[in-house]
Each structure stands twice: as C-alpha cells, then as structure tokens.
Amino acid sequence: MAKSKKSIIDLYMNWMLEHGSAPENIYIFCKENKMEESDFYAEYASFKAVEKAVFSAFFQKTLEMLHANEAYQSYAPKEQLLSFYFTFFELLTANRSYVLQALPSTPKELDKLGKLQDLRINFKAYAKEVFAQYISTDVKNLEKLKAQTFQETAWAQLLFIMRFWAKDESPSFEKTDIFIEKAINATFELADNPPLKSVIDLGKFLYKEAIS
Incomplete structure (x- = not known):
C-alpha cells in the first residue's frame, strides 16, 4: 500500500531528527521504513521535493x-x-x-x-x-x-x-x-x-x- 504524503513527510522529518542529516539515498530511506521505492516516487521525485x-x-x-x-x-x-x-x-x-x-x-x-x-x-x-x-x-x-x-x-x-x-x-x-x-x-x-x-x-x- 502506498504511503500518503503526510506519512512520507513524517518519516522524513523523523529521519532528519534522528540522524542529523538527509538519507544517503531513497533506496536506504525506503528500506529502513519498510516501503517500496515505487511508493515513494508515486508522491515525490526527490528528497528536495519532500x-x-x-x-x-x-x-x-x-x-x-x-x-x-x-x-x-x-x-x-x-x-x-x-x-x-x-x-x-x-x-x-x-x-x-x-x-x-x-x-x-x-x-x-x-x-x-x-x-x-x-x-x-x-x-x-x-x-x-x-x-x-x-x-x-x-x-x-x-x-x-x-x-x-x-x-x-x-x-x-x-x-x-x-x-x-x-x-x-x-x-x-x-x-x-x-x-x-x-x-x-x-x-x-x-x-x-x-x-x-x-x-x-x-x-x-x-x-x-x-x-x-
């Protein structure tokens, strides 16, 4: 099931607070958050977009x-x-x-x-x-x-x-x-x-x- 925009925003904000920097790449971000890359790209093209x-x-x-x-x-x-x-x-x-x-x-x-x-x-x-x-x-x-x-x-x-x-x-x-x-x-x-x-x-x- 694809994540909603709010869910991806929350996950990204939590990542930034816990790690102090943006994820190295979208693959790692999705893997750590147990989601498919296709679900991420269905909402955003990049971390900058998030x-x-x-x-x-x-x-x-x-x-x-x-x-x-x-x-x-x-x-x-x-x-x-x-x-x-x-x-x-x-x-x-x-x-x-x-x-x-x-x-x-x-x-x-x-x-x-x-x-x-x-x-x-x-x-x-x-x-x-x-x-x-x-x-x-x-x-x-x-x-x-x-x-x-x-x-x-x-x-x-x-x-x-x-x-x-x-x-x-x-x-x-x-x-x-x-x-x-x-x-x-x-x-x-x-x-x-x-x-x-x-x-x-x-x-x-x-x-x-x-x-x-």
Missing part, C-alpha cells in the same frame, strides 16, 4: 485550522493575517527541532532557500487575497501596484519573523508574538500611508532586541 512539501504542509495545516474557526471569516484583513501568523508559528514551534535543523542561520541563505519555494508561492497568494479585501482605491494601476508591493512585503516580513523566532529565547516565544503584532500594524499603516507611529514603534522594538 523538504518543500514539509513547509507547504505547515501552510496548508494553518489554513485548515483557520477555516475551522467560523469567526475567522468575519475578521478584518489585519486580524486574518495576525491569526495566520500566530497559528503558523504555533505549528513551527510544535516542530521547532526540525525547523531549526532545516533552516540556515543567515537571512541571505534563508531568502534563497529552495525548501521554502512552495511556501513562498502559497503565502503570497494568500497575502494577495487578504489584501484585496483591504484595498480602498478605485485606481486600477495603483490597486495592482499596492497589491504586488504588499505580497512582496508580506513574504519578506514572514522570512524575517522566522529568523527572529529561530533566535528567540523568551518564555513561550512571547517576543516573537510582540514582533508579529508590531510588524503587522506597521504593514497595514504603510498601506494606508500614515506609517510613522507604527514604524517607529517597530524600529524601537528591533533596536531593543539588537537583531544582527
């Missing part, structure tokens, strides 16, 4: 949890995005050992990381949908420009918060929660064009935490 699927699965699970909450649909766009961030980082925290092992330590590497390619595509589409509810202009070109800018800003912001979370040593990662709120407030005020207060507030927080 690694992409891990972070994509975090995204999909986040959406499932959000949509399971009936109140979510009635939230304003900013509250929807805040709910996404908090839920997404709860899932990352539940899998923190794997995530810290999978992600590099520098922001330059993080931005180029192929493992996040599918997450990037999915998250930008989600951010576009959320922001579409927020745009209040009737000027089409401006609306398109603001939507594109928001998507890129939101993705860069998510990467930066992931880096912050990876270094956060506060109880229950409370500093990450504070950072998320300040970052979202600043982003939406930038969209409205009177950004000064939230941007300064965010800047003070980042300076205090001395992000390098």
Whole structure:
C-alpha cells in the first residue's frame, strides 16, 4: 500500500531528527521504513521535493485550522493575517527541532532557500487575497501596484519573523508574538500611508532586541 504524503513527510522529518542529516539515498530511506521505492516516487521525485512539501504542509495545516474557526471569516484583513501568523508559528514551534535543523542561520541563505519555494508561492497568494479585501482605491494601476508591493512585503516580513523566532529565547516565544503584532500594524499603516507611529514603534522594538 502506498504511503500518503503526510506519512512520507513524517518519516522524513523523523529521519532528519534522528540522524542529523538527509538519507544517503531513497533506496536506504525506503528500506529502513519498510516501503517500496515505487511508493515513494508515486508522491515525490526527490528528497528536495519532500523538504518543500514539509513547509507547504505547515501552510496548508494553518489554513485548515483557520477555516475551522467560523469567526475567522468575519475578521478584518489585519486580524486574518495576525491569526495566520500566530497559528503558523504555533505549528513551527510544535516542530521547532526540525525547523531549526532545516533552516540556515543567515537571512541571505534563508531568502534563497529552495525548501521554502512552495511556501513562498502559497503565502503570497494568500497575502494577495487578504489584501484585496483591504484595498480602498478605485485606481486600477495603483490597486495592482499596492497589491504586488504588499505580497512582496508580506513574504519578506514572514522570512524575517522566522529568523527572529529561530533566535528567540523568551518564555513561550512571547517576543516573537510582540514582533508579529508590531510588524503587522506597521504593514497595514504603510498601506494606508500614515506609517510613522507604527514604524517607529517597530524600529524601537528591533533596536531593543539588537537583531544582527
């Protein structure tokens, strides 16, 4: 019987945590997990594909949890995005050992990381949908420009918060929660064009935490 995507993802994550590195090859991985290679290839072409699927699965699970909450649909766009961030980082925290092992330590590497390619595509589409509810202009070109800018800003912001979370040593990662709120407030005020207060507030927080 072929393994489901979730099963292969779980097996791969467990392997990485137990061995500290990826399997030498797919044959060994399948043999150790008592599965046929054909079952693996029916779902994924390589370990790189599995690694992409891990972070994509975090995204999909986040959406499932959000949509399971009936109140979510009635939230304003900013509250929807805040709910996404908090839920997404709860899932990352539940899998923190794997995530810290999978992600590099520098922001330059993080931005180029192929493992996040599918997450990037999915998250930008989600951010576009959320922001579409927020745009209040009737000027089409401006609306398109603001939507594109928001998507890129939101993705860069998510990467930066992931880096912050990876270094956060506060109880229950409370500093990450504070950072998320300040970052979202600043982003939406930038969209409205009177950004000064939230941007300064965010800047003070980042300076205090001395992000390098």
